[in-house]
Amino acid sequence: MITVVLPTRDSAARLVHVLPLLVPAAVDGLVKAVVFADAGSTDATLAIAEDSGARVVQAAGDAGARLSAGCAAARSAWILALGEDLVLPDAWRTPVEAHLAGGGGKPAFIAAPGPLGLAGRPLAVLASGEAVTAAGGFKAGGDPLKALLGRLRPRAVRLRI
Known part of the structure; x- marks a missing residue:
């Protein structure tokens, strides 16, 4: 159902934390593929x-350029x-599955906890490939997740973790 795109560059230490969170979802068919968009x-x-x-x-290039290349390779x-x-928070899967089942095709995002229950910085964006393309995709420079969300809004919804 989804392709997970990871912008990597000497990321082994971080991968040992995120990949185990994806394995159960891959076994159950939620995650169909993982793409490492790697910068050498x-x-x-x-x-x-x-x-x-x-x-x-x-x-x-930077994370935006790598995310763009990774999304272009996604088949889901x-x-x-x-x-x-x-x-990626440990509890990422439940809100993602719920959103896919009832979100009406809207883009969504997972955010770090912020002050007073507000959303902090974006950790991940969940969107159809069509929505990403329609919004102009990921671009180089700055925070690529935040920039894409700015172009996806007001349609993007925050997933509560």
């Missing part, structure tokens, strides 16, 4: 990709794109 990693990142069965797309109707820090 020299650590164990590419070995981890090979061991996990992820697809690797080589993409130079829906994309879950993570930021360069590769952080």
Whole structure:
């Protein structure tokens, strides 16, 4: 159902935290594919990709350029794109499944906790490939998740974790 896109560059230390969160969802069919959009990693990142069965797309540039390349390689109707820090809350799956089941095709995002219960910085964007393309996709420079969300709003909804 979804392709998870990870912008990587020497990301082995962060991958050991995020990939185990994706495995149960892959076993159950929610995650159909994982794409590493990699900018020339020299650590164990590419070995981890090979061991996990992820697809690797080589993409130079910042996280925005890598996310753009990773989304272009996605084959699923829906994309879950993570930021360069590769952080995903442990409880990500339940709100994503609920949104896909009843969200009416709207884009959504997962945010870090902010002050007073408000959304902090975006950790991941969940959107159809069509919505990402219609919004102009990910672009280089700045925070690519935040920039895409700005172009997706007001349609994007925050997933409560």
